[in-house]
Amino acid sequence: MYFAVITILPEMFTAVSEFGITGRAVQNKQVTIECINPRDFTTDNYRRIDERPFGGGPGMVMMAEPLAKAIEYAKSQASQHGCATDAAHCPVIYLSPQGGTLNETKVMALRQYDAMILLCGRYEGIDERLLQRYVDMEISIGDFVLTGGELPAMVLMDSVIRRLPDVMGDAKSAEQDSFVEGLLDCPHYTKPHEFEGLTVPEVLLSGHHANIAKWRFVEQVKRTKQRRPDLWQQFTPNAEQARLLKKVKDEIK
Numbered sequence: 001m002y003f004a005v006i007t008i009l010p011e012m013f014t015a016v017s018e019f020g021i022t023g024r025a026v027q028n029k030q031v032t033i034e035c036i037n038p039r040d041f042t043t044d045n046y047r048r049i050d051e052r053p054f055g056g057g058p059g060m061v062m063m064a065e066p067l068a069k070a071i072e073y074a075k076s077q078a079s080q081h082g083c084a085t086d087a088a089h090c091p092v093i094y095l096s097p098q099g100g101t102l103n104e105t106k107v108m109a110l111r112q113y114d115a116m117i118l119l120c121g122r123y124e125g126i127d128e129r130l131l132q133r134y135v136d137m138e139i140s141i142g143d144f145v146l147t148g149g150e151l152p153a154m155v156l157m158d159s160v161i162r163r164l165p166d167v168m169g170d171a172k173s174a175e176q177d178s179f180v181e182g183l184l185d186c187p188h189y190t191k192p193h194e195f196e197g198l199t200v201p202e203v204l205l206s207g208h209h210a211n212i213a214k215w216r217f218v219e220q221v222k223r224t225k226q227r228r229p230d231l232w233q234q235f236t237p238n239a240e241q242a243r244l245l246k247k248v249k250d251e252i253k
């Protein structure tokens, strides 16, 4: 997948391009991340990308023209990577608190694109006319305001990259995935067997995979019911999960 990121702080993106699973995906060429700085598309000597807001008020607003040129360049780069650059294949996504909130369903939907152009705002935001003309969708990572769209862009990239086929290898084996959808994760344990007097649930040491899968599912259900009743409300079990739920219904009261 090809990510073009429009940002005046490209150095921030080494956090995803050079470390961890996302860094490895870039190294393996499963993912390309190209940062494009709107300052490179300015025409004045000061490389201005922001101006005072019309109507007055505090702070600065990012100007439309350098961003428009940066987005056009990003589209030409995406097509050189063999990606179609219409909105259906390569959306321009603006990270902002005014967007729809990112969740696992949206992440799974974002995987379908060959490429995406992530637009990161700074200051008070971006000239509305740029958003009108160039942005296909706005996405928020939560109801809070940040100083820039870069961290939300990295959160989005991380969540999509980890879900690309053969990026996580066997770390997310199939049966776990089938239980993970829509439920909180189960508790995890590793060595040593005893930590500050606390031990590990016996079933996890039993080697009995069916019992272990059942225990994990029950823990996911119990956690989701306790911590996120809203998620539990929406949870629609598949056939296998419904069968299991029936079997364990007294355990999950």
Ligand SMILES: NC(=O)c1ccc(NC2CCCC2)nc1
Binding pocket: 095, 096, 097, 121, 122, 123, 124, 125, 126, 139, 140, 141, 142, 143, 144, 145, 146, 147, 148, 149, 152
């Ligand atoms: N919740 C979010 O996803 C989010 C995105 C961008 C942002 N700030 C940006 C938006 C325009 C100037 C700074 N704050 C919060």
